[in-house]
């Protein structure tokens with residue numbers, strides 16, 4: 001076979017992919033089992049020890065809205081920082097940013113939506129008002145020398161509004177880049193995207209910025225995430241958000257499952273010959289460990305199956 005897709009996949013070999021680990025934030029924010037700050041820090045330390053260098057460690061949002069993240073300052077205090085690892089957190093407003101600064105975060109993230117209704121449900125304000133708040137956060141972060149990442153939720157569909165246009169996603173990307181975000185992560189919050197849809201939304205976003213400034217943040221509710229990631233890799237994107245054991249979901253997107261499991265992403269990338277610098281067997285151990293702590297079923301197909309010995313991966 002010599003189709004254009006085959007050629008595109010073969011050119012991925014040897015290229016580097018940056019993984020942004022979501023388990024300790026997106027993963028734990030929706031869990032009913034409350035873990036202690038020490039156990040959360042233990043998760044972060046294990047993730048770092050497996051080679052992950054970008055770890056979303058907590059969230060400085062309102063504890064009334066997300067009680068699971070109320071102790072993020074204690075988690076930051078309890079982690080053992082490894083050199084070269086960036087420990088980041090969500091900050092929806094200046095109050096969150098100031099808490100994050102006190103906790104000593106390396107990087108903050110602001111989170112916008114491409115859907116007006118989701119913005120209201122998730123952060124209790126319009127998209128425009130959220131951009132106004134993020135303007136303050138980005139200005140303060142710039143003065144403090146702290147990098148800011150942006151998110152656009154509901155890029156492939158909204159649990160309240162339904163369809164979301166690529167134009168609205170691109171507009172949010174444009175606004176976040178204009179605020180100084182160094183990277184914008186495109187969120188398929190409810191996991192309804194399919195490869196062709198994902199390619200058309202990402203292609204529209206690529207008219208706003210380059211592939212090095214875009215990340216893919218795909219939830220795996222409908223089992224499409226790996227196919228969708230491949231579609232994004234073919235467009236030149238090289239940054240992937242993923243969650244160990246496929247933990248998580250968004251509390252304001254009922255029924256949405258966790259991010260695509262980091263182990264499953266690594267297995268696929270290894271198969272494509274791509275580099276991540278992450279120790280997959282060690283990550284699988286962490287995946288089983290956190291599921292034991294949470295007393296929940298592992299959502300990673302790779303961790304459940306175990307690595308195929310014969311292939312020597």
Ligand SMILES: CC(C)(COP(=O)([O-])OP(=O)([O-])OC[C@H]1O[C@@H](n2cnc3c(N)ncnc32)[C@H](O)[C@@H]1OP(=O)([O-])[O-])[C@@H](O)C(=O)NCCC(=O)NCCSC(=O)C[C@@](C)(O)CC(=O)[O-]
Nearest residue numbers: 060061062065092095096111122123124151153187189250
């Ligand atoms: C944005 C707000 C705060 C507005 O919430 P609000 O109620 O409109 O805020 P407010 O400014 O009116 O303040 C109300 C109270 O909250 C407090 N407050 C206000 N801000 C903070 C703060 N930063 N830290 C601590 N406390 C805070 C504030 O002090 C006050 O306390 P009170 O006087 O009532 O005691 C709220 O809606 C909120 O926290 N939302 C967060 C929701 C959230 O975390 N969702 C999940 C993350 S997004 C996500 O998962 C999607 C993503 C990123 O993963 C990508 C994807 O998959 O699509």
